[in-house]
Amino acid sequence: MSFKDKLIIPGLAAIVALILLLLILTVGDTLVTQAAFSGQAASTGNYFSAADSFQVPEQPVISDISPVATCDGATVSWNTNLAADSVVRWSYTSGGPYTTLSDSNPVLTHSILVPGLASGTTVFFLVSSTTADGYSSTSIEDGFMTLEGGKPNLSLSQASSFWSSYDDYIDGLLSVEYRISNHGGADAFPVTIIDAHNTNGVLFLDSSPWEADIPAGGYSPFVFRYLISPMVTGFDSTIYATAQDPCGAVYSYPGPHP
Structure with missing residues (x-):
């Protein structure tokens, strides 16, 4: 007995049936696979669509x-x-x-x-x-x-006196340099010199008020001119000023102007 004698060759109908079954199974698997991937793609598409329409809230800076x-x-x-x-x-x-x-x-x-x-x-x-x-x-x-008020502690000192030119000497126009110092208490914004009263007939020539801001611990120089008669060898000058503290209160120096 040979192997050839043992081999059973299926009939044509059986072969056709087997091929059809394989095709059905293959097509079925393909459809299931496509359906699975289609579902995943749809889900992924919805996710990105939601992200595209979302706006991050903006806070004021x-x-x-x-x-x-x-x-x-x-x-x-x-x-x-x-x-x-x-x-x-x-x-x-x-x-x-x-x-x-x-x-x-x-x-x-x-x-x-x-x-x-x-x-x-x-x-x-x-x-x-x-x-x-x-x-x-x-x-x-x-x-x-907040700012602090109070009376500024001001003092007046004379730095120098001089004739600005020979013509001023001939005309009796004496220049005097002063310094106002703020020793504390409060800032003085501003200090205003309003007048000067002089002895021996000396005239104060600077009619315009002088003003300067002098913070606590600071000072400010200024120069005034006086008209002096030829026979005058000396005189006293009382300078009147006001100062305003940061709170708006006004103080007079050396006292109220007469």
């Missing part, structure tokens, strides 16, 4: 914070890149509790007046702004000191 203090208040200013409201929170104690002042108008340039502050005192504050969409930003806490 606060910059250029500037407090300008007076004796009894301050104006706090700042800018934002988006239109937003204005809020200032202030306290005499770092970290609060805070008093809140606000303006609901949406603006880019912000300014809030903080009234009723004690003079010569440190004030802590922070600012915040919120857009119409509800997005807000808040600054870190900062501080400023």
Whole structure:
């Protein structure tokens, strides 16, 4: 017996049936695979579509914070890149509790007046702004000191006296250099010399008021001219001045002008 004798050759109908079955299974697998990938592609497409339509909210950016203090208040200013409201929170104690002042108008340039502050005192504050969409930003806490008033401690001293020229000597026009010093108490903004009373018939020639800002610890020189008669060898000059402190109070030196 040979192997050839044992081999069973299937009939044509059986072969055709087997081929059809394989085709059906192959097509079925392909359809399932395509359906699976189609579902994944659809899911991926929906994800990117959602990302394309999403917008990150934009918060206002606060910059250029500037407090300008007076004796009894301050104006706090700042800018934002988006239109937003204005809020200032202030306290005499770092970290609060805070008093809140606000303006609901949406603006880019912000300014809030903080009234009723004690003079010569440190004030802590922070600012915040919120857009119409509800997005807000808040600054870190900062501080400023209100101005302090009081009478400036002024003194007047003579530095030198001289004839500016030979013609001035002939005409009796004497120049005297003075210095006003501020020894403290408060800044003097400004000091104004309003008049001079002289003895021995000497005339004060500078009719226009002289003014200068003299901070505490500073001084300012100035020169006045006097008309002196030929027989006069000396004279006294009482110079009257006023000074204003940072809080607006005005003081007279050496006393009220007669």
